[in-house]
Amino acid sequence: MEHYTMNLTLKVWKQKNAKERGRFETYQVKNVSSEMSFLEMFDVLNEQLIAEGKEPIAFDHDCREGICGMCSMYINGRAHGPWHHTTTCQLHMREYKDGDTIVVEPWRASAFPVIKDLVVDRQSFDRIIQAGGYVSVNTGNAVDANALPIEKHMADEAFASAACIGCGACVAACPNASAMLFVSAKVSHLAMLPQGSPERKERVTNMINQMDKEGFGSCTNIGACEAECPKGISLENIARLNREYIGAMFDGGSQNAK
Amino acid sequence: MALNSKIPAGSLEEKWEKYKSTCKLVNPANKRQLEVIIIGTGLAGASAAASLGELGYKVKTFCFQDSPRRAHSIAAQGGINAAKNYQNDGDSTYRLFYDTVKGGDYRAREANVYRLASVSANIIDQCVAQGVPFAREYGGLLSNRSFGGTQVQRTFYAAGQTGQQLLIGAYQALERQVALGNVTQYSRHEMLDVVMIDGKARGVIVRNLVTGELERHFGHAVLLCSGGYGNVFYLSTNAMGSNVTAAWKAHKKGAYFGNPCYTQIHPTCIPVSGDHQSKLTLMSESLRNDGRIWVPKAKGDNRKPNDIPEEERDYYLERRYPAFGNLVPRDVASRAAKERCDAGYGVGASKQAVYLDYASAIQRYGKIEVNKQGLSNADADTITKLGKEVVKEKYGNLFEMYEKITGENPYEVPMRIYPAVHYTMGGLWVDYELQTTVPGLYALGEANFSDHGANRLGASALMQGLADGYFVIPYTLGNYLADDIRTKSIPTDHPAFVEAEKAVSDRINQLMNIKGTESVESFHKRLGKIMWDKCGMARNEKGLKEAIAEIQALRKEFWSNVRIPGDVNEYNPELDKANRVADFIELGELMCIDALNRNESCGGHFREEFQTEDGEALRQDDKYMYVAAWEYKGESNFELHKEDLNYEVVHPSARSYK
Secondary structure, eight states: OOOOEEEEEEEEEEOSSSSSOOEEEEEEEEEEETTSBHHHHHHHHHHHHHHTTOOOOOOOOSSSSSOSOOOOOEETTEETOSSTTOOGGGOBGGGOOTTOEEEEEOOOOTTSOEEETTEEOOHHHHHHHHTTOSOOOOTTOOOOTTSSOOOHHHHHHHHHHHTOOOOOHHHHHOTTOBOHHHHHHHHHHHHTSGGGGGGHHHHHHHHHHHHHHTTOBOOOSOOHHHHHOTTOOOTHHHHHHHHHHHHHHHTTSOTTOO | OOOOOOOOSSOHHHHHHHHHHHSOOOOHHHHTTOEEEEEOOSHHHHHHHHHHHHHTOEEEEEOSSSSGGGSGGGGOOSOEEOOOOTTOSSOOHHHHHHHHHHHTTTOSOHHHHHHHHHHHHHHHHHHHHHTOOOOBOTTSSBOOBOOTTOSSOOEEOSTTOHHHHHHHHHHHHHHHHHHTTSEEEEOSEEEEEEEEETTEEEEEEEEETTTOOEEEEEOSEEEEOOOOOGGGGSSSSSOTTOOSHHHHHHHHTTOOEEOTTOEEEEEEEOOOOOTTOOOOOBOOTTHHHHOEEEEESSTTOOSOGGGSOGGGEEOHHHHHOTTTGGGSOHHHHHHHHHHHHHTTOOOTTTSOOEEEEOHHHHHHHHHHHHHHTTOTTOOHHHHHHHHHHHHHHHHHHHHHHHHHHHSOOTTTSOEEEEEEEEEESOEEOOOTTSBOSSTTEEEOGGGBOOSSTTSOOTTOHHHHHHIIIIIIHHHHHHHHHGGGTTOOOOOTTSHHHHHHHHHHHHHHHHHHHHOOSEEHHHHHHHHHHHHHHHHSSSBOHHHHHHHHHHHHHHHHHHHHHEEOOSOSSSOOHHHHHHHHHHHHHHHHHHHHHHHHHOOSOBTTBOBTTSBOTTSOBOOOHHHHOEEEEEEEEETTEEEEEEEEOOOSSSOOOOOOOO
């Protein structure tokens, strides 16, 4: 792969904390290598800012290998930037050329308040899981793992849903800031497995209720979530969630629904 | 203080069973009065929090990430070992135990390893019950793959995302306990000290990373599940935030540090591409199942890999280790790669890389697929196409990741790989009950030193984290807390809390007031370079002595010239990092001291002075068959305590994979 360097203009959202108003700030970054990751380009910029006695840009990141779900930049109008099925940390600078201008914003949703600059608070996702995104099995209660065979295609589909990394790109991409793809991936993962089946009705009801309580918007079948999801979580999950939800409703919700 | 490992009496098979049936219990009403603090929410922390919450203890968890689900256990790719013997290929608890002890180069505690092997099967059962979607065969039963250092197939996996699926399982169990009110979780909080009262750990000081406020939390016991310290090398496969701070604070409060020099260098990582590099990315060891590792037979061969004919390639692992071939343990594979590159046979622009080649696996799988589908006259293209499909199903996500990072297509061109720091076998010294030398302070998972000796086998980290959290600590913690049921919660205005918080606050202010000229990152890079060059894959006396002097000088410079922008009372990642790097610097010195003390080569610790004629590690069992547990005595002052390792069942021999 041909290596080259470039100079870039960055327009980055700066916001001191949740209370103060934010604004775009413009930065020049020089000698960016095409082999850098997008976040390494931010590292270089931050080192430059520290050297100049300015404040660096706060952004979330941790594993830098596309699996922890912590990185969360909205790049030129797209959650996690232009590459398909790719988190921000795996986006590499060979996507850009000398002289480009890149606009970087945080996830925007009222259920994800800004903490600082590009960092947002996603604890609403934890609370949705707390509402029912689990199988109620205490440690030590398990039967032998092979006691219950599961058809391979069901196991594979459950895995595909379980691949969600909880980054929130679906919410950021959605004009309604809906969390339906996230919620449906968890509902599907557990509903497709026999272990998750006994609680499926309460689960879907309670998770949807919590999602609404957190202030996420409604799903209007736009599909931006699927298009921007770095893990390829499919819209079929939302269809499955709707079936689960209607099933639960016909059953009078559920006795244990909160 | 003499080390007491508290290994129960009896035969290896009986020890844990006996312990479980005789340890003290806490009744349910008393559990509700007992508070437990858990630092870190990876596999060890989340599984411990969920299990202890289920039992009725009042648990608080803390993690520096924005959610417990982000902990770096999530990045483990290949799998988790368990002695299920579902493949009928001769596996057993004893074999898993034996492989682990041998893989650790006879530097692990037999009793701990046997317990680990014996609960391994329960872990798989538990995870399946939680809905962890492990890979399955067409008959609906669980699938297994092989891993380095073993000759059976005992590794359970979920594509290349096993760690993620296991962590999500543990996280969901944890969130359930949060919903039930048994666990309170604190995200974006970092532990900055242990609070000691009457010689026992009784709480922690944490910093709320969003507001910068310091908080005091009381606990009848404190569990450190804060992971390993590979980031001391700056470049490693660890997450950017992974750090030693919690363990190091505990060390300074009296917890001995065990075998700090045992570092695992993982053989299959994507090579460094430049100075801007912030971290290294691992390619799962499972790739060595089907990939073949080679370098050109001729020095400085600059041809493209596909232009080098078969007979001019050196499959050096297959050549040197015919019995295990490409599946030798990690330490052996890493050193062999370094040996070839140092000798001038490396490939790629940096010459610090070797090839991991899938061409023959693609052909092999293609032919099997052709037979399966009954295509008797399949041409070469069809075979290749079908073979690629099989490889894609097994390793697709890893291949995609490689392509994103390097811009090269690994289905067509062999991958370039090089070893990188991955895991630390060393950690806080713990006894059989996972208690450190500080009463009431426990260490679980990678944060402790206990089960992997001098080298960890692949797919055993996930196993250990979950074994400690789900199946060990629920018993051993009860045994301690049973004597604590009359201890009321201690109010956090107790002088010990006030004093500990003041010390933390003073240190933060001291850091902020240095107002020097060099960034935290730059100090971290410099530390990493010293560690990698002189305390990395190969070490020697001269280099280690130099490293110690260089690190001491670096520490002085750090404390007089670091520049931290921003304020104390706000979200300030540079300050968080400065706190961590300051601790890494101190740890780095101890690692070098430990490496210098250990005049032998074993597992991941390779001292150049101690090798066989053909370059294999040479142990000195008569002198060093002990755990080096270091006590903190003050700046640059550590006292060595030894725990002798007694092998009652396994007979240590020269480890051979030939």
